[in-house]
Amino acid sequence: MNFKQSFILAIKSLLTSKMRAFLTMLGIIIGVAAVIILVSLVDGFENLMLDQFDSIGANTITVSLTPRGSTRTVDVEDMIKLCEDNPDVLLAVTPNVSAMASAKIGTEDLSSSITGVSEDYLKISTSEIGLGRFLTYNDISTRQKVCVVGSYINKEFFGGNGINQTLKINGNTFKIVGVLEEVADSTESSSDNKIIIPYTAVRSITAFSFVSSYTFAAKDETMSEQAKAIIENYLFSIFSNDDLYTVASMAEMLDILDTLTGNITAILVGIAGISLLVGGIGIMNIMLVSVTERTREIGIRKSLGAKHFDIMSQFVVEAATTSAIGGVIGIILGIVVSIVAGKMMDLPVSPTPLSILIAFSFSAAVGMMFGYFPARKAAKLNPIDALRYD
């Protein structure tokens, strides 16, 4: 008896008791769907984070200064000089000041992030200018009240004609000189909702005057570590105390994010795997019942010349078919649910072929594993006893 026959036999056997077959599959369906949904959502979440990091650039290094009580300090000029002293490693630097300020257009409040930077920001960020121009050296040095906005603000409030319009930050009027190219989907929650102003202008509108945060760019990603070391050495030479500053490279943070989501995925897949295991036990249970019910059939088949392997393969294939069909249904369910959930949670979710492949082969393997024991029980039946069984 070949595989094809076993398969046809298995399908027939499943069709004779559809309800039972479905209930048996349910564990596998839920397990497979859970694997796909969870992996897809974590994936979507990771993609979302990566998108946001992407707009900063993987070659960047952020520096935060907290020189409490220290008499020594560094300013923007020092940082620029550090950059110029290491032209092989460091590409550029910009102050990166988050302004604690509120922006308004007319009477409407904006939820935008407001960041003060220098003209070198464009070299560091992956953002591109879409319309108009970026901030210039002149804007910075003369503390011009000008700004560059994200595409969300341009579209939502000015219908795409935001250049030369104005908005108010803490009551100060800023002129829009440029619009950044869209990086996400121009929604309020995306990184397209931001306002970039000269860092020098931040001093005019808020009480803070000390620039405590900088963003460096390494020549490329592979130099991140080297660049980080140079910056750390420099800062240590100034402060002699590494509690007063922190230096973090984006590459490092991406690594951390990667490890983190990897761990989350592993935990979630583990939990979903438990439900696959339970599903497998369900299949084993039903297969054992089925073997008992069909003892007489097994006896007949054996009396007609079925060998150990023939009976084995009949039941293993039946178990594997049950769980594989359950797997296919679970995959479809998983894809549908994860796409719907992704839409609802605003995550860029796309079920990966790998997770689907793993889920499917795992479910088929579960069927075979848990089908093996009942199948062996069937194959070991004594034909004489089996024929007399009622």
Added chain:
Amino acid sequence: MIDLKDIYKIYVDGDAEIHALDGVTLHIDKGEFVAIVGQSGSGKSTCMNIIGCLDVPTSGTYSLNGVDASTLTEDEQAEIRNKTLGFIFQQYNLIPKLNLLENVELPLIYRGYPPKKRTELATDALERVGLGDRLRKFPSQLSGGQQQRVSIARALAGNPSVILADEPTGALDSKTGLDVLNFLKELNNDGNTIVLITHDNSIAEQAKRIVRIHDGKIIEDRPSERCKEESV
């Protein structure tokens, strides 16, 4: 062709040894129609299990078509059952969820015949028992006599050397039982070797030779009355 030599089958039940077969020697030639008769517990079923390669003797030798069948592994036994033996059971033993054609095809599937050849042979066998027009029916749609004919067709399909019939009329009324017996006679006339197991003397008389078993021993081995009449 069937050659049992000094066969013992001993079951151990606690301290007691039960001699189901106690030194049975029996020879059956090709083309014979033998009835093995005995009451329940006489050992006739054990005898049939050994002839049918469903069981192995505790001691003694059994050769079938010159092959020593007393020391075979389970898979080798299965192969012999498949190729040289055709079984007919009291309870028909058809598989309810398979149609007649599929039921009759079963032994041919295990023999590894390709689908076309299987269908051909199975259809032939069903035509021979007069059910050629009901290939796609299911066992439950047939009467007992018809079901027994399907099981005969299944036994015949693989063209076995020996047909083993275990109480083939036990579940049938006397008229359909007679039909089945007549059919077995016909098969015997066509040259098939038939071994019939029964507890019923009148049925045994329909065979050509009667072997009576009691307490695991052969106590009588003679031609049947029918055979004597025919030879006169």
